[in-house]
Amino acid sequence: xxxxxxxxxxxxxxxxxxxxxxxxxxxxxxxxxxxxxxxxxxxxxxxxxxxxxxxxxxxxxxxxxxxxxxxxxxxxxxxxxxxxxxxxxxxxxxxxxxxxxxxxxxxxxxxxxxxxxxxxxxxxxxxxxxxxxxxxxxxxxxxxxxxxxxxxxxxxxxxxxxxxxxxxxxxxxxxxxxxxxxxxxxxxxxxxxxxxxxxxxxxxxxxxxxxxxxxxxxxxxxxxxxxxxxxxxxxxxxxxxxxxxxxxxxxxxxx
Amino acid sequence: xxxxxxxxxxxxxxxxxxxxxxxxxxxxxxxxxxxxxxxxxxxxxxxxxxxxxxxxxxxxxxxxxxxxxxxxxxxxxxxxxxxxxxxxxxxxxxxxxxxxxxxxxxxxxxxxxxxxxxxxxxxxxxxxxxxxxxxxxxxxxxxxxxxxxxxxxxxxxxxxxxxxxxxxxxxxxxxxxxxxxxxxxxxxxxxxxxxxxxxxxxxxxxxxxxxxxxxxxxxxxxxxxxxxxxxxxxxxxxxxxxxxxxxxxxxxxxxxxxxxxxxxxxxxxxxxxxxxxxxxxxxxx
Numbered sequence: 001x002x003x004x005x006x007x008x009x010x011x012x013x014x015x016x017x018x019x020x021x022x023x024x025x026x027x028x029x030x031x032x033x034x035x036x037x038x039x040x041x042x043x044x045x046x047x048x049x050x051x052x053x054x055x056x057x058x059x060x061x062x063x064x065x066x067x068x069x070x071x072x073x074x075x076x077x078x079x080x081x082x083x084x085x086x087x088x089x090x091x092x093x094x095x096x097x098x099x100x101x102x103x104x105x106x107x108x109x110x111x112x113x114x115x116x117x118x119x120x121x122x123x124x125x126x127x128x129x130x131x132x133x134x135x136x137x138x139x140x141x142x143x144x145x146x147x148x149x150x151x152x153x154x155x156x157x158x159x160x161x162x163x164x165x166x167x168x169x170x171x172x173x174x175x176x177x178x179x180x181x182x183x184x185x186x187x188x189x190x191x192x193x194x195x196x197x198x199x200x201x202x203x204x205x206x207x208x209x210x211x212x213x214x215x216x217x218x219x220x221x222x223x224x225x226x227x228x229x230x231x232x233x234x235x236x237x238x239x240x241x242x243x244x245x246x247x248x249x250x251x252x253x254x255x
Numbered sequence: 256x257x258x259x260x261x262x263x264x265x266x267x268x269x270x271x272x273x274x275x276x277x278x279x280x281x282x283x284x285x286x287x288x289x290x291x292x293x294x295x296x297x298x299x300x301x302x303x304x305x306x307x308x309x310x311x312x313x314x315x316x317x318x319x320x321x322x323x324x325x326x327x328x329x330x331x332x333x334x335x336x337x338x339x340x341x342x343x344x345x346x347x348x349x350x351x352x353x354x355x356x357x358x359x360x361x362x363x364x365x366x367x368x369x370x371x372x373x374x375x376x377x378x379x380x381x382x383x384x385x386x387x388x389x390x391x392x393x394x395x396x397x398x399x400x401x402x403x404x405x406x407x408x409x410x411x412x413x414x415x416x417x418x419x420x421x422x423x424x425x426x427x428x429x430x431x432x433x434x435x436x437x438x439x440x441x442x443x444x445x446x447x448x449x450x451x452x453x454x455x456x457x458x459x460x461x462x463x464x465x466x467x468x469x470x471x472x473x474x475x476x477x478x479x480x481x482x483x484x485x486x487x488x489x490x491x492x493x494x495x496x497x498x499x500x501x502x503x504x505x506x507x508x509x510x511x512x513x514x515x516x517x518x519x520x521x522x523x524x525x526x527x528x529x530x531x532x533x534x535x536x537x538x539x540x
Contacts, residue, residue: 055438084440096431101453110449111439161439 002069003030004169004201005054005087010063010073012049023049025225026063033168036195036202038216038233040209040248046225047205048092051171054203055089056080067169085115088162092174094154098146104157105132105142111164131160135190152183159190163198171203176211188215209252213237221245260457263533270529276522280338287339303332303488312505322507325496330508333488334515340489341519344404344474345467351409352466353416353459360420361447365428374421378414386411390473391482400485404477408470416462423455457534464527468520475516490516 012024023046031037041047052058054065056075065073072083091097099107108128118124129139135156146154155175162170172191176184192215194200206212212219213233220230221244229242240246264270294301307327315322321330363374381389389411394403424447427433436446477483478491490512497508 052434057434057438081440084438089435089438091431091435093431097435099432099436099450099454102450110441110445114439114441114445158435161435165439 003066004033004035004068005031005203006066007054008064008066010050010053010065011061012046012053012058013061014049023225024053024060027222027225027227029220029227029230031169031201031203034195034199034201035218036191036204036216038212038219039203039205039222040207040212040219041222042207042248045222047222048173050222051089051173051203051205055087055171056083057089081115085165086167087169087171088165088167090155090158090162090170090172090175093178094151094158095146095178097158098154100146103143103145104149104161107157108142108161108164111161115165117165127164131163132157134163134194135160136186150183151179152187155179155183155187156190159187159194163194166198167200169201169203171205173205174207175204177206177208184211191215209237209249221248260530260533264529267529267533270526270533273522273526273529276518277526280519280522281342283335283338284342287335291336291339301332301336303328303336305329312500315507321511322505324493324508325500330493330511333493334490334511336488337490337493337512337515338519340484340487341471341474341516343401344408345470347405348408348412348470349463349467351405352411352413353463355410356413356416356462357420357452357459359413360417361424361452363417364421364424365443365447365451367425371421374417378417381411382414387473387476390477394477394482399482401487404474404483407477408473412466412470416459416466419458419462420455423458424451427451427454457530461527461531461534464523464530468523471516472520 007030008028010024010027011022014021014023025046027050029037039047039050049058053060056072060073063073064071067083067087072080075083098104102110105125105128108131109124112118112124112127118127125142128142132139132142137153137156137160141149146157149157159175175191176187179187188211191202191204195202204212204216216233218231219233219236220227221236221242222228223244229236229240229245236245237249240249264274290301290303305328307323310319310323310327311325313319313323313327319329319331321334324330324333359374359377363371390407393407393410397403397406428451433446433450436450441450474483474489475491475494478489479495480491481495483489483491493508493512497505497512501509
């Protein structure tokens with residue numbers, strides 16, 4: 001099976017000269033279609049930077065990002081827009097990632113019309129209602145403002161918005177760490193069912209090893225901008241090879 | 256969100272009094288515009304321009320509530336026409352200055368880099384020149400009269416708004432909702448004007464209420480100096496003519512015009528302050 005995403009020797013550097021920060025160092029990994037790939041590490045280790053670089057919110061300093069065999073690391077303009085139909089992102093903060101002044105349905109319609117999906121108004125509205133239904137929200141809520149929703153509901157809206165473009169890969173940057181534990185479980189269940197029904201692949205960025213263990217197929221452990229260990233989730237967590245992975249696992253409280 | 260702000264504003268008694276005053280001034284301005292247009296269409300001399308030398312410098316009475324001026328014209332009539340001029344100046348200069356400030360501020364804040372450098376250079380240049388001299392220079396170039404006032408004030412007072420908008424856009428650019436919009440493939444123009452701008456409208460509204468009276472004040476001053484309004488009853492011209500006979504005890508024209516100017520400026524400024532408090536998003540959470 002050919003890889004959906006293949007990252008080779010990727011470097012991300014913020015700033016210039018003496019004060020530059022080398023956030024991601026020579027990172028290589030690949031994701032297959034329909035796979036949930038976990039990326040764990042402590043805060044500041046560069047995992048979010050990596051996620052944002054893959055969706056091209058950051059520009060890589062060097063290295064390549066092959067998506068379906070095509071290098072997307074220096075796309076601009078129209079090809080970049082097309083790329084964004086296929087790779088989407090869910091953010092950590094469900095409160096900050098929705099524009100407080102735009103109704104959630106309008107936000108999704110905006111995305112549809114920018115990408116020329118759905119021919120007319122009625123079709124777009126139908127599409128919005130389908131999407132909300134798909135993430136377990138009442139379609140009638142489309143014409144409400146974000147502040148009328150809870151954190152979990154907002155995250156579902158963000159997921160619906162990301163799904164609007166029918167992506168094949170979703171970068172989920174700590175999608176549940178800002179939510180209550182009970183809500184976390186619901187969102188994770190939703191992600192899992194979306195993977196099954198839509199053949200979605202996820203790059204699941206998290207610092208929560210328990211979540212990663214339950215959800216992911218393979219996992220990479222990041223430390224100081226480098227991937228120190230990667231492999232099937234059971235192998236990495238039950239039989240860690242790298243010193244840092246052991247430390248990370250030892251730090252998880254067990255009850 | 257606007258509902259919340261209105262709720263907070265309603266509890267502020269001073270703001271409501273100011274709002275009442277502004278509504279009153281607005282009605283007067285609309286009425287004056289009506290009279291002005293009516294007289295123009297029907298080619299009659301409007302009452303505020305009717306010269307009656309047999310009734311010059313009359314003190315306030317039942318016939319002339321605010322007295323008459325040196326040419327026997329009714330001060331109240333002219334004062335109401337002055338509201339019209341003041342509003343025209345406040346609104347037209349805002350229509351010139353606010354779009355310039357908002358567009359340049361958005362571009363500079365959003366794109367940064369060379370565009371930002373250019374905009375900062377531009378507004379620093381404008382800000383470094385003494386405002387009034389600059390206004391006078393522009394007014395001299397385009398000629399005396401309303402156009403000179405509109406352009407003079409409009410083209411020089413966008414700086415503070417531009418600075419504010421630039422800062423706000425820079426702040427919002429880093430927020431997740433903008434990042435999300437970018438990741439969704441929305442273009443920079445749509446992000447700037449459809450996503451960020453609605454989140455900073457409170458800055459624009461507050462700036463409008465604060466720059467309105469400043470523009471009116473500048474117009475009065477320009478007209479007082481004789482390079483502003485010509486042949487129309489501007490408050491500046493009225494104050495200038497009233498000053499001549501003030502020492503002889505002709506106090507009414509000067510008094511009523513300054514009170515009107517004072518109330519208008521005060522009402523807008525206090526309302527602007529109250530709006531700033533009511534719309535401040537930091538208080539919302």
